[in-house]
Amino acid sequence: METLPLILCIETSSPVCSVALCRGKKVLSEDVSAESNSHSSVLASMIQNILQKNHFSFSHLDAVAVSAGPGSYTGLRIGMATAKGICYAAEKPLLSISTFEGMVQSFLAKNNPVNPTDMLIPMIDARRMEVFTRLYNFQGEAIGNQLNFIAGEGSLFIEKPKGKLYLFGSGAEKMMPSFTAYDCICDPDTHITASALRIPALKKWEKSEYNNLAYTLPNYGKDWQPGK
Amino acid sequence: MNRTDIIILGIESSCDDTSASVIRNGEVLSNVVAGQEIHRLYGGVVPELASRAHESNIVPVVETALRNANVAKSELSAIAFTKGPGLPGSLMVGVSFAKAMSMALQIPLVEVHHMQAHVLAHFAQVPNNPKPLPEFPFLCLTVSGGHTQLVWVTSPMKMEIVGETLDDAAGEAFDKIAKILGLPYPGGPELDKLAREGNPAFIRFPHPRIDKLDFSFSGLKTSVLYHLRDKEKEEPGYTQKNLKDICASVQHTITDILIDKLNLAVKKFKPRDIALAGGVSANSELRKKFGELAQKRGLHAHIPAFEFCTDNAAMIAIAGMFKFQEGIFSDLSAAADPRYQDSQFVTHKP
Numbered sequence: 001m002e003t004l005p006l007i008l009c010i011e012t013s014s015p016v017c018s019v020a021l022c023r024g025k026k027v028l029s030e031d032v033s034a035e036s037n038s039h040s041s042v043l044a045s046m047i048q049n050i051l052q053k054n055h056f057s058f059s060h061l062d063a064v065a066v067s068a069g070p071g072s073y074t075g076l077r078i079g080m081a082t083a084k085g086i087c088y089a090a091e092k093p094l095l096s097i098s099t100f101e102g103m104v105q106s107f108l109a110k111n112n113p114v115n116p117t118d119m120l121i122p123m124i125d126a127r128r129m130e131v132f133t134r135l136y137n138f139q140g141e142a143i144g145n146q147l148n149f150i151a152g153e154g155s156l157f158i159e160k161p162k163g164k165l166y167l168f169g170s171g172a173e174k175m176m177p178s179f180t181a182y183d184c185i186c187d188p189d190t191h192i193t194a195s196a197l198r199i200p201a202l203k204k205w206e207k208s209e210y211n212n213l214a215y216t217l218p219n220y221g222k223d224w225q226p227g228k
Numbered sequence: 229m230n231r232t233d234i235i236i237l238g239i240e241s242s243c244d245d246t247s248a249s250v251i252r253n254g255e256v257l258s259n260v261v262a263g264q265e266i267h268r269l270y271g272g273v274v275p276e277l278a279s280r281a282h283e284s285n286i287v288p289v290v291e292t293a294l295r296n297a298n299v300a301k302s303e304l305s306a307i308a309f310t311k312g313p314g315l316p317g318s319l320m321v322g323v324s325f326a327k328a329m330s331m332a333l334q335i336p337l338v339e340v341h342h343m344q345a346h347v348l349a350h351f352a353q354v355p356n357n358p359k360p361l362p363e364f365p366f367l368c369l370t371v372s373g374g375h376t377q378l379v380w381v382t383s384p385m386k387m388e389i390v391g392e393t394l395d396d397a398a399g400e401a402f403d404k405i406a407k408i409l410g411l412p413y414p415g416g417p418e419l420d421k422l423a424r425e426g427n428p429a430f431i432r433f434p435h436p437r438i439d440k441l442d443f444s445f446s447g448l449k450t451s452v453l454y455h456l457r458d459k460e461k462e463e464p465g466y467t468q469k470n471l472k473d474i475c476a477s478v479q480h481t482i483t484d485i486l487i488d489k490l491n492l493a494v495k496k497f498k499p500r501d502i503a504l505a506g507g508v509s510a511n512s513e514l515r516k517k518f519g520e521l522a523q524k525r526g527l528h529a530h531i532p533a534f535e536f537c538t539d540n541a542a543m544i545a546i547a548g549m550f551k552f553q554e555g556i557f558s559d560l561s562a563a564a565d566p567r568y569q570d571s572q573f574v575t576h577k578p
Contacts, residue, residue, distance in 0.1 A: 040320055044327040044560040058332045074320065077279060081286065081321045085328025088287055089301060214287040217280065224276045 005062035005205050008047065008086070011194040012039045012079030013071025013099045013124075014170065019046045020194035021054055024202060027195045029054050039078045047082070058090040063210070065095040065201035067102055067192065070124050070132040070146075070221035080218050093210035095201045098219065099124065100133075102196040103169050104140045110190065114138040117163030121156070123149075123171035124221075131171030132221045138163075148221065151178045234552060235299055237307045237329075238545025239290065241322030242314025242342050243374070244273045246285035249541035250297035250304075254549060255353050257297035259535055259542040262289050271413045272403075279317030286325050293541070304335055306557075308548020311339040312568030313374075319564035327560055338548040339558040341570045342539075344387060346370045346505045347379055348550065349536040349543035362501040362530045369490050371514070372506035372539075373399035373416075376443050376486070378493050381503075384550040388576040390497075391441025391489055398482055399508045401445035405452050405478050409467060419475045420511050426476030431455065433481040440577060441493050448481060479513050487517045494525055496578060503530040507538040 004024030011018045015036040021028045031050050033042050051057060066083035069076045080096075087094045103122040114120070120136040129151040135143040149156060151174070164183050167175060168190040176186050204210075233252055240247040244267055249259040262285040267273045294301065309326035312319055330337040347368045351361055362368075368379040368387075376398045378391035396404065399416055406415020411422075433451050436444040456474075459466040467474065494502065504518050509531055522529035536542055551557075 040324065041561045041563040043324070044331055047328075048331055048560055073276070073279075074317065077283060077317060077320055078324045080283060081324035082328045084287055085325040086332045088290065088325075089329040089332035214291075215284055217283055220280070224274070224280070 005202070006056065006060055007063050007065050007095070007198060007201050007205065008061050009065045009194040009197040009201060010043070010047070010079050010083055011067040011102065011192055011197060012043060012075040013067045013069050014075065014191060015072065016191065016193070017043055017046065017075070018194040019043070019050050020198065021050050021056070022195065022198040025198060027198065030193060030195045032193055039075050043078060043082055047086070058086065058092075061090065061092050063093045063095050063201070063205050065097050065197045067099045067194070067197055068096040069099050069219040070126070071099055073220060076218035076220070080216070084213060087213055094213050094216060095204045096211040096216050097197045097200045097204070099192060100136070100142075100146070101200040102192045103190065104136050105199045106192050106196040107166065107168050107187070107190045108140050109196070111166070114166070115163050119161050119163060119165050121165055121167045123167055123169045123175055125171040125174070126221060129174070131175055133171070146221070149175070151175060233305070234549055235303055235305050236545040236548045236552060237290070237293070237304050238541040238543075238548055239307065239309045239322045239326045240539060240541040240544045241282045241286070241318050242310045242312070243318060243539055244278045244281075245539045246282050246289045246322075247539065247541035248290040248293035249545045250293050250299050251352070251542060251545040251549060252299075254351060254546065255355050256542045257299065257355070258293045259540055260289050260293045260296065261540055268413050271407065273315075275315045275317055278315060279321060282318055282321040286321060290325070301333060304333065306330070306336040306338050306548060306552050308338040308340050308544050308551070310342050310345070310544055311562065312565035313342055314566060316564060316566045319566065323562065323564045327562060331560060336552065336557045337560070337562065338551045338556070339562050340544045340547045340551070341568055341573050343370060343375055343377065344570060344573045345543040345547040346372065347381055347387060347503070348384060348547045349505055349532045349540070350503050350530050351384070352532065352536045352542050352546050354533070360528070362503050362528070365499060366501035366503055367490070367493055367497055367499045368503040368505055369486065369518070370505040371398045371486060371508035373397060373403060373508075375506065376445075378441050378489060380497055385554060385572050387573050389574070390493060390577055391443065392575070393443040393445060394438065395444050395446040396449065398443070398445055398486060399506070401449055401482055402508065404449050408449070408453055408456065409471065409474065416508065417510070419479060420513070422472050423475040423479040424512065426472035426474070428476040428480035430470065430473035431477040433477060435481070435485055435488070441489050442577070443485060443489060445482065445485070448478070452478060479511070483511065483514045483517050486514060487521055490518070491521060494521070494527070499527065501528040501530060505532065505537060509537045510534050
């Protein structure tokens with residue numbers, strides 16, 4: 001009798017679409033689409049394929065985890081609607097996971113250990129000179145809330161950070177000039193893929209923190225404003 | 229449930245209404261539509277807001293449609309969805325959800341052309357209240373906020389667009405002119421209401437000279453704009469003072485343009501049945517003139533119930549049923565197509 005949950009992870013917030021099948025913390029299988037920005041035509045087939053090749057059906061799943069954003073509006077819509085459709089039809093719980101949480105897990109998997117005074121700063125491009133970001137400590141725990149950071153406007157920090165700053169994700173590189181005063185390392189190559197969602201998804205699953213199927217929405221990062 | 233029953237769940241999300249419907253053997257068991265009030269604030273449909281609202285409406289709407297129909301998910305034969313045409317972000321939500329459901333339930337997936345579905349809405353039957361169905365071939369005038377088409381329908385699967393608008397749709401003309409007149413959004417129904425008490429001969433707006441069976445409505449919008457501008461100069465307050473008469477004159481002109489072309493098409497195609505479809509078929513004057521034309525020419529006239537005229541999922545489910553019977557299914561790579569063209573639904577202007 002298997003006690004660890006089987007979780008299907010879906011990541012569509014970035015231009016690269018990916019799905020992963022995870023048993024507890026273990027990644028059983030992960031598929032990453034070679035084509036970028038083709039989520040709407042590839043995602044469903046990728047899900048079907050990953051289940052089939054691992055000899056599972058939808059009824060075997062314990063939950064579906066979806067990367068909730070921030071990120072591409074189109075990508076988020078497709079991922080969330082697909083996750084909802086599966087959860088609704090197969091009667092499975094939905095786990096909506098912050099894309100930042102996934103990014104931080106991807107970073108830690110690649111760069112452990114990090115010093116206790118260091119800070120992790122995942123950045124997601126929000127066009128122009130703006131990024132969505134959130135600060136995390138060396139263990140990957142969030143410090144404060146999600147922010148919209150605009151280059152040259154204000155500071156991310158209440159007090160000067162003592163350790164190194166790790167900037168990563170799609171918005172990291174363009175923000176580097178704003179961080180010249182800090183001991184800062186940029187890693188624009190840390191991209192999130194679906195398997196990165198499994199750690200935060202497992203935490204939520206263990207606490208039965210399921211998301212409401214009807215009213216859970218992607219984290220768009222910004223309210224829509226007229227004239228934009 | 230009978231083993232041979234065909235039970236289809238239809239999902240429609242092409243514009244600002246999220247809709248789901250369950251039909252059994254062509255009978256509509258449920259047809260749930262969640263509109264989006266938010267667009268009133270902006271005087272028109274805002275695509276980004278529409279997409280976001282679909283994402284929160286989709287589960288409750290589908291759930292309600294199944295519950296109202298008293299059908300379990302496991303009883304469904306197939307899922308039909310709107311592939312296009314429509315707003316990309318809006319379509320994507322319905323398409324993704326439909327694909328995921330069909331995959332998880334392991335039932336066929338059927339993609340539907342939104343405009344073809346408007347025509348096939350005539351085949352939606354309500355339980356215990358059967359109505360006569362159009363006989364093939366028939367001529368359908370589809371009039372909505374996004375489209376104006378004359379369609380020659382030879383079978384459920386084969387249709388030809390024999391005339392269409394070259395610029396604005398008729399419904400768009402109603403809404404835009406209503407906006408010029410300062411009526412609240414959506415202006416079409418409001419204009420219809422005011423027009424009922426006005427004089428349709430108050431102003432004679434010119435009819436466009438368009439070849440063959442095509443339509444044009446953008447010129448009328450400009451005529452109205454210039455007329456009001458000139459009159460307001462001569463007599464401030466002209467628009468408000470004569471609002472009902474202006475509305476009646478506009479409505480008279482739009483419906484005349486539509487019916488004139490329908491009449492021309494009737495002469496050409498000599499059908500026994502004519503049909504009206506799309507949201508603008510709710511317009512009282514259009515219904516009246518449509519009925520009169522049918523009577524004058526001795527034709528059977530078909531106008532669906534209002535709930536099957538505006539965007540709705542019952543028509544998607546009906547169109548899906550016809551494809552299902554023919555065994556025409558989609559695979560999981562099916563994607564939303566905002567400018568969807570179907571090889572069975574072609575433009576062929578005589």
